[in-house]
Amino acid sequence: MTTQGHLFFTISTSFLIQHFICSQFMHHDDWWRIIPISIITCLLPDIDHSKSIISKKLKYFSYIITKLFNHRGFTHSLCAIYLIYYILQIISNKIIFLKMDIQLGLIIGYCTHIIADIITPHGVLLLWPLKIRFKLPIITRHLFTEKFFCYIYFVFSVYLLYPGYNHILIQFCIKTYIKLLNNIY
Ligand SMILES: [Zn+2]
Numbered sequence: 001m002t003t004q005g006h007l008f009f010t011i012s013t014s015f016l017i018q019h020f021i022c023s024q025f026m027h028h029d030d031w032w033r034i035i036p037i038s039i040i041t042c043l044l045p046d047i048d049h050s051k052s053i054i055s056k057k058l059k060y061f062s063y064i065i066t067k068l069f070n071h072r073g074f075t076h077s078l079c080a081i082y083l084i085y086y087i088l089q090i091i092s093n094k095i096i097f098l099k100m101d102i103q104l105g106l107i108i109g110y111c112t113h114i115i116a117d118i119i120t121p122h123g124v125l126l127l128w129p130l131k132i133r134f135k136l137p138i139i140t141r142h143l144f145t146e147k148f149f150c151y152i153y154f155v156f157s158v159y160l161l162y163p164g165y166n167h168i169l170i171q172f173c174i175k176t177y178i179k180l181l182n183n184i185y
Pocket residue numbers: 045046072076113117
């Protein structure tokens with residue numbers, strides 16, 4: 001999946017998660033922050049690909065990771081999710097306290113990247129080091145393209161988020177999204 005696809009997939013998923021799950025146990029002022037925070041980690045798993053945007057930003061770290069692991073291997077696995085969780089716990093306990101919404105947002109961002117790659121034909125090695133490829137190729141190159149999928153998913157998530165104003169919101173989203181896609185591609 002492309003960088004733009006990952007960003008839109010993460011934003012849309014964060015909408016749904018925060019509205020249907022986090023709002024049940026978190027204060028509004030806390031759970032809204034999950035969206036911007038999830039964007040921070042949503043590109044991180046692709047540090048294992050030398051041409052990704054995150055790799056260009058973290059060159060030396062990416063160099064080591066790409067030498068050690070194949071693309072969509074360790075960094076796209078449950079092991080990596082646990083490692084991120086573990087690092088967050090250490091940071092929170094020993095360096096600076098991270099509130100629950102921040103930790104949740106960072107984990108959600110990372111997980112949504114992996115889910116987004118699972119729904120592509122290439123899939124991921126979710127149970128790395130086992131070489132079992134997990135894929136549910138909803139996105140295809142021809143019929144249900146990434147651009148089309150992200151568009152539908154984004155509108156759908158906004159629709160569910162604000163059903164009372166959906167007619168205004170959907171019109172706005174469609175126009176904005178089309179403009180964005182025209183600029184991106
Ligand atoms: Zn990836």
